[in-house]
Amino acid sequence: MQVTSYTGSNSATMIVWTLAVFLLFLSLLKIVQKKLSASDTSKSLPGPWKLPLVGHLPFLGFFPHETIFKWKEKYGPIIFIQFGSYPAVVINDGALIKAAFNMPSLAGRPKIKLLDETTLNRSGFATSDGPIAKELRIVDDDDGYRRFVEDNVESATLPPLLALTVFLPKLADWFPELTGYKQRIDYPEVQEKAVEEIHTTLGTNGFPRYSDRANLPYCEALFQETLRKTTVVPLSLPHRALEDTKFQGYLIKKDTMVMGNLYAAHNDPKVWTDPESFNPERFLDSNGKLNNMEAFVMSFSTGKRKCIGENLARNQMFLFVVSILQNYRLEAATQLPSGRGVLGLTQACESFQVRVYRR
Numbered sequence: 635m636q637v638t639s640y641t642g643s644n645s646a647t648m649i650v651w652t653l654a655v656f657l658l659f660l661s662l663l664k665i666v667q668k669k670l671s672a673s674d675t676s677k678s679l680p681g682p683w684k685l686p687l688v689g690h691l692p693f694l695g696f697f698p699h700e701t702i703f704k705w706k707e708k709y710g711p712i713i714f715i716q717f718g719s720y721p722a723v724v725i726n727d728g729a730l731i732k733a734a735f736n737m738p739s740l741a742g743r744p745k746i747k748l749l750d751e752t753t754l755n756r757s758g759f760a761t762s763d764g765p766i767a768k769e770l771r772i773v774d775d776d777d778g779y780r781r782f783v784e785d786n787v788e789s790a791t792l793p794p795l796l797a798l799t800v801f802l803p804k805l806a807d808w809f810p811e812l813t814g815y816k817q818r819i820d821y822p823e824v825q826e827k828a829v830e831e832i833h834t835t836l837g838t839n840g841f842p843r844y845s846d847r848a849n850l851p852y853c854e855a856l857f858q859e860t861l862r863k864t865t866v867v868p869l870s871l872p873h874r875a876l877e878d879t880k881f882q883g884y885l886i887k888k889d890t891m892v893m894g895n896l897y898a899a900h901n902d903p904k905v906w907t908d909p910e911s912f913n914p915e916r917f918l919d920s921n922g923k924l925n926n927m928e929a930f931v932m933s934f935s936t937g938k939r940k941c942i943g944e945n946l947a948r949n950q951m952f953l954f955v956v957s958i959l960q961n962y963r964l965e966a967a968t969q970l971p972s973g974r975g976v977l978g979l980t981q982a983c984e985s986f987q988v989r990v991y992r993r
């Protein structure tokens with residue numbers, strides 16, 4: 635009798651406990667769901683299956699820009715990717731990157747603790763966002779300042795031998811096609827065509843100047859194609875949504891990272907015929923003049939946070955490469971490495987040796 639009464643009160647307690655745990659579980663589930671729908675942009679966006687904690691990191695491989703570009707086939711041009719604990723919207727299409735990166739609300743930089751600690755609370759140009767970024771850009775856009783810098787550097791000329799020693803290692807990184815890397819066998823005529831234009835326009839002795847860029851369309855086309863094919867910063871720098879933003883029917887929640895896959899823009903078969911091939915002529919019309927395809931090259935990104943060093947970089951590249959080609963013939967001296975390069979923050983070429991002959 636005593637035993638029965640003990641068992642009865644025990645099962646009542648059990649039922650109460652089970653109910654309590656079940657209710658607790660339900661309310662926890664509600665809280666988590668509410669939190670997720672408020673903070674997780676993934677809800678509204680397509681994207682591949684991800685793992686808890688690490689998200690998509692294990693699936694990205696050594697060349698994330700290539701993997702993400704492949705995902706475009708299945709999930710479309712705008713996808714959700716979780717980089718560890720950082721949710722991101724990645725855009726795989728040139729025109730859409732342009733539209734997104736021109737929106738003031740997508741012009742922030744991610745809040746990454748390491749950046750706060752290493753960049754004086756992100757007061758530098760590349761890491762700043764909000765009012766500081768705007769102010770810094772107004773200073774940079776000052777025409778008088780820019781003209782002063784360009785006019786003064788314009789008059790600086792470069793002894794070719796100095797150009798060769800300072801620039802050759804970088805030249806091999808950025809111009810693997812030109813120095814013979816990989817494409818030498820397929821495109822042996824590119825270097826000679828550039829040299830012919832340089833010798834016809836500048837002669838064999840005169841130093842190149844920035845103002846000569848307009849008179850060397852084949853060289854300009856060669857630089858554009860090199861920048862397209864190499865895509866030095868394939869995933870650009872990450873942006874951040876400064877507020878909840880509607881983009882192409884999707885909701886991008888405040889603080890979500892927004893990334894532009896510049897590699898995807900440069901390899902889109904709808905924009906580029908045979909994007910795999912290295913072909914400077916794709917930038918020229920039948921009269922040998924630039925055909926405006928350069929508007930689709932976005933190696934320096936686009937929009938509100940576009941690289942501020944673009945003019946400087948293009949002008950320096952022009953001076954160095956033209957000086958070297960004018961005076962030297964370059965040829966690959968060792969086994970040519972694979973075409974994919976080595977990816978750090980920027981995409982570089984694996985090292986190889988170049989033989990240099992005086993012209």
Ligand code: HEM
Pocket residue numbers: 735759760761762767866867870871872873933934935936938939940941942943944946947
């Ligand atoms: C081949 C050379 C270069 C390439 C391909 C390149 C590419 C880029 C890219 C893709 C971005 C990201 C833009 C964005 O977030 O949307 C960037 C930003 C930036 N670049 Fe460059 N860059 C080059 C050279 C330079 C040089 C020479 C300078 C300085 C003299 C420079 C200064 C900057 C700065 C300050 C930013 C940050 C801009 C901002 O956050 O508003 N870059 N660059």
